[in-house]
Amino acid sequence: MSEIFFDESVILLDVEGIAKEEILTVMGRNLVDKELVKESFIQAIIAREGEFATGLPTAGISVAIPHTDVEHVNRKTISVGVLKKAVDFGVMGDESEITPVKLVFMLAMDEAHSQLTLLQQLMQIFQSEETLKYLVSEKNKTSIKHLLEEKLDFMACKGDE
Amino acid sequence: MEKKQVLVACGAGIATSTVVNGAIEEMAKEHNLKVDLVQIKIAEVGGYIDTADLLVTTAMTKKEYSFPVINARSFLTGIGTEDTKQQILDELKK
Numbered sequence: 001m002s003e004i005f006f007d008e009s010v011i012l013l014d015v016e017g018i019a020k021e022e023i024l025t026v027m028g029r030n031l032v033d034k035e036l037v038k039e040s041f042i043q044a045i046i047a048r049e050g051e052f053a054t055g056l057p058t059a060g061i062s063v064a065i066p067h068t069d070v071e072h073v074n075r076k077t078i079s080v081g082v083l084k085k086a087v088d089f090g091v092m093g094d095e096s097e098i099t100p101v102k103l104v105f106m107l108a109m110d111e112a113h114s115q116l117t118l119l120q121q122l123m124q125i126f127q128s129e130e131t132l133k134y135l136v137s138e139k140n141k142t143s144i145k146h147l148l149e150e151k152l153d154f155m156a157c158k159g160d161e
Numbered sequence: 162m163e164k165k166q167v168l169v170a171c172g173a174g175i176a177t178s179t180v181v182n183g184a185i186e187e188m189a190k191e192h193n194l195k196v197d198l199v200q201i202k203i204a205e206v207g208g209y210i211d212t213a214d215l216l217v218t219t220a221m222t223k224k225e226y227s228f229p230v231i232n233a234r235s236f237l238t239g240i241g242t243e244d245t246k247q248q249i250l251d252e253l254k255k
Contacts (some may be wrong), residue, residue, distance in 0.1 A: 008191050048172060051172065054172075065176065067175065067176050091234075092177070093234050109176060117177075126237065
């Protein structure tokens, strides 16, 4: 299992867009340019979001966790997008509801049924209003990177099944 | 008590279902319940209609099934987790 790729270059601040498709395209394009995902990833993630929404209303700031099938991924990574203005995403499991998302965690996973610890820790972040507020207001990518590395404990995920 | 087959599903079968799967595994251990957890994509539920006892999902489903369906979004957001856990436990203990 390959190690997760994570550095400042997959953290995008002030992402602009009116529709969720624009946000997904900007974030996806960045991952394509870095060859972390295949060109097909962008369309796949937009299509998946349309079919199965990933917006999550949390205690404070709504987040979205767009992701798609493993075959579009070269190397696993989590891309973080802080949106300039909230963009409506559908609510996971609730077709009729939308939520104004400020933070997007785009997941590029390279294998199914794994990464439990990493995902659990990610959900822990969603449950901390304080952390979410920090993430949307912090302007220094390196600080965001350090915080996420600590919270997500990337090193501990290495041999995780 | 008979071992229950619990389907854990999400859209892609890789991300949120993994979290929900982990949570149910932990619950089952805690309450000493034997469950057969099957992590799948929501589109694959059809293949288990004859064997499943419960579907726990983060994806929406419009279909009607012969077994109960529980929405597990709370495992991701932390809002209402205890209620969802209780719902699942109630079904597992039936």
